[in-house]
Amino acid sequence: MSAASRYSVLALAFAGLLCAVAVLYLRVSASNEVPRVEFSADNIGPRPVEDLTRQHIPRDYALAWQTMEQALEENRPDLLDAYFTGFAKEDLTKRVNRQIGAGMHVRYQDRGHKLEGIFYAPAGDAMELRDRAQVDLQIYDGGKVIYDEPIDTQYIVLMTPGADRWLVRKLQAVGGEKP
Amino acid sequence: MSKTIPFLILVAAAWSARAADLHPPSEATAGNSISILTSGSGKATFYLIGPASVIKRQVQAGSDIAVDGDDLQNSGRYIAILCGSDGCGSSPFLVNPAAPNRLSLQVHPSRVPVASVNGISVVAFVFDNFHNLALRSPPVKFSILPKDEKPVSADRPVENGVAWVRLTSARKQGTTEIGAAIGHADEIRVVQQVAAEACNLRIHANRDKNGFLVETDPVRDCSGNPVPDGTVVSFTMSDAVGKTTVDVPIKRGVAKIAMPIKGRARISAASGVVTGNELEVGG
Numbered sequence: 001m002s003a004a005s006r007y008s009v010l011a012l013a014f015a016g017l018l019c020a021v022a023v024l025y026l027r028v029s030a031s032n033e034v035p036r037v038e039f040s041a042d043n044i045g046p047r048p049v050e051d052l053t054r055q056h057i058p059r060d061y062a063l064a065w066q067t068m069e070q071a072l073e074e075n076r077p078d079l080l081d082a083y084f085t086g087f088a089k090e091d092l093t094k095r096v097n098r099q100i101g102a103g104m105h106v107r108y109q110d111r112g113h114k115l116e117g118i119f120y121a122p123a124g125d126a127m128e129l130r131d132r133a134q135v136d137l138q139i140y141d142g143g144k145v146i147y148d149e150p151i152d153t154q155y156i157v158l159m160t161p162g163a164d165r166w167l168v169r170k171l172q173a174v175g176g177e178k179p
Numbered sequence: 180m181s182k183t184i185p186f187l188i189l190v191a192a193a194w195s196a197r198a199a200d201l202h203p204p205s206e207a208t209a210g211n212s213i214s215i216l217t218s219g220s221g222k223a224t225f226y227l228i229g230p231a232s233v234i235k236r237q238v239q240a241g242s243d244i245a246v247d248g249d250d251l252q253n254s255g256r257y258i259a260i261l262c263g264s265d266g267c268g269s270s271p272f273l274v275n276p277a278a279p280n281r282l283s284l285q286v287h288p289s290r291v292p293v294a295s296v297n298g299i300s301v302v303a304f305v306f307d308n309f310h311n312l313a314l315r316s317p318p319v320k321f322s323i324l325p326k327d328e329k330p331v332s333a334d335r336p337v338e339n340g341v342a343w344v345r346l347t348s349a350r351k352q353g354t355t356e357i358g359a360a361i362g363h364a365d366e367i368r369v370v371q372q373v374a375a376e377a378c379n380l381r382i383h384a385n386r387d388k389n390g391f392l393v394e395t396d397p398v399r400d401c402s403g404n405p406v407p408d409g410t411v412v413s414f415t416m417s418d419a420v421g422k423t424t425v426d427v428p429i430k431r432g433v434a435k436i437a438m439p440i441k442g443r444a445r446i447s448a449a450s451g452v453v454t455g456n457e458l459e460v461g462g
Binding site: 046087088089091092094095098099101102103104106117118121122123124128130139141146148150151153156158170171172173174175 | 224228229230231232233234235253254255256258260263267269271273278285287288297300302305311312314338341343345362372403454
């Protein structure tokens with residue numbers, strides 16, 4: 001084998017290594033990225049959505065998913081305090097604690113959300129939404145992957161206003177192509 | 180022969196992949212136990228990951244796995260996984276909410292002026308016994324239970340777990356109870372209906388030793404309810420020197436003030452957006 005061929009093989013191997021590292025890095029850093037949320041409030045009622053609320057809902061919902069994904073990956077229930085309240089927080093906290101007990105964790109690769117407002121209370125104190133979420137989900141037992149699938153799920157979401165943000169009060173999967 | 184052995188290995192691999200298969204029901208109901216069929220043989224680890232639960236236990240592949248209703252209380256997406264020595268198999272399934280039996284009732288505001296059209300917002304979120312939003316539900320029965328009057332009720336449909344209604348407050352001040360009922364759930368909230376803005380504000384003046392004592396008639400709203408004490412009435416006096424305004428809270432239904440007036444003066448009163456009559460005094 002000539003020197004040029006050897007260098008080519010080495011370069012290819014190095015490029016492959018770089019790609020592998022990049023893929024691993026992207027997976028690891030997935031929870032550090034804010035998921036993409038497309039929000040539509042065209043069919044919401046009975047109260048029309050205010051301009052500021054129209055901006056805050058997708059922002060806060062995206063941040064809620066980011067913190068949820070991070071909490072479930074790093075087994076840190078404290079992260080749920082920022083964007084969850086009520087039953088949603090209770091349920092997710094229970095799930096993280098049970099993950100800790102079983103020595104498990106999950107990792108999400110979030111591919112985006114289509115969020116649609118379906119009910120905005122007349123007093124402006126609650127909003128119900130429907131989300132079509134697309135994520136890749138990996139479930140780990142210790143360091144071993146026991147599940148790795150793309151999933152497409154519909155959620156019914158209940159959000160209520162907090163002091164400076166909207167909080168997720170209920171997050172309930174209701175179906176999807178792969179429920 | 181040389182081609183047969185790899186084929187047998189493939190068949191065996193396919194068989195062992197099937198060994199971790201499991202078949203939960205495609206849908207279940209919150210709080211109800213289920214049985215998950217499995218195939219294969221040997222020891223395996225069963226996992227069940229749900230909205231609020233994570234189960235991990237050793238099972239015998241090929242036997243049915245019983246999952247208790249307590250582990251399926253949350254409606255949503257569950258993933259059942261079975262891992263044997265030869266790999267893992269998985270199957271997702273959906274747990275639907277149980278029958279609606281709880282309500283979260285939000286009534287706003289808690290104090291509302293009388294005769295306020297659509298001034299009361301009543302929203303009922305319908306849940307099952309496990310706090311799952313009951314997305315399919317019969318209508319919610321909303322009731323208004325005023326003091327000393329006949330109760331009124333009406334059904335409203337539930338869409339996506341929510342039923343709502345807007346109400347106009349009564350013309351007479353006082354408390355009223357607003358209720359919502361479904362299944363065994365019956366929630367009641369109390370709303371205080373208070374007098375609205377003053378209406379037909381009228382003042383009169385009488386001489387006293389230092390000038391005039393200016394006083395309102397009993398201040399009432401347009402439905403005849405007395406405006407609560409503490410509501411401010413602004414008296415304005417204009418004379419040759421200039422204009423003076425004094426804010427006076429209502430006490431025992433009226434607002435009054437002594438005004439030292441020399442010469443001629445005009446006196447008027449206002450409360451909120453309502454202005455009263457104008458008096459000309461002195462001379």
